Amino acid sequence: MGDSRLTSFQKQVSDLLLRHRSFLDVTSKFQDSTSRVNRALMKAVTECGCIEVHAARQPVDYEASISELKDRFKTHLSGRLCDHCQDVVKAEMGKHLFYFTALCNLLELPLDEIVHQESDKLSTLGVFNLR
Template sequence: MKDVIFDDFQNSVNESLLRHRSILDIMTKLQESESRINRAVAKSVTYCGCVQIEAKKQNAADNCNDMDVEELEHCLQTHIKGSPCENCRDVIEREIGNNLFYLASLCNLLDLNLYDILLKEYDNINTLGKYTLR
């Protein structure tokens, strides 16, 4: 069932994309949409204040020398305090949706199946787990 949703999404994107059919247009729109996601997250910090970023040096080298990979996630911080309010969440979700649209558009132009890509990445993550070290 999930592959049908992905395929339907990808097909709908293909049918609705009219103005930006060039690979160059798609690539630049994808990059722009990534910037808009970053901007939406930044505005949740700087404009709304529902999210705070308290960044500092990760002390993995100091505190985590004797830990194995499984324990590292408890040692590293996200630097995020709080969570997006409903309005900021809506904006961020909309921008991520736009990004998915252009990602699916890129897949369409290159004759790639987004669901197949997701499955391959899912298999890599499940096979390597935390050892993917991303």
């Protein structure tokens, strides 16, 4: 069942995580990485301006089908990340993935099984798993 790329990445993280092997260190670094991803996105809006946020209430038409609702709901984003902002966001997301995987390692949870389990749940529940 294992996805060799995910398994290989998980082993690589295990081999490279030296300084922050403590559960407390990893969980705090994981939380910090979440903040860094959010900060990189906010800077793309407030400093660079390559993306803009135009937020408003999402009206729900209870008569509409799920596919119609999907088309009606907005992301509230306009524009695209410029190359620089995209590089920064991708780097921060990579660090986030690193610490997520490190947390999986400490808890002895196979990353590929987590991904496959979530994918199976999404496939099984389909639209009933809306988030």
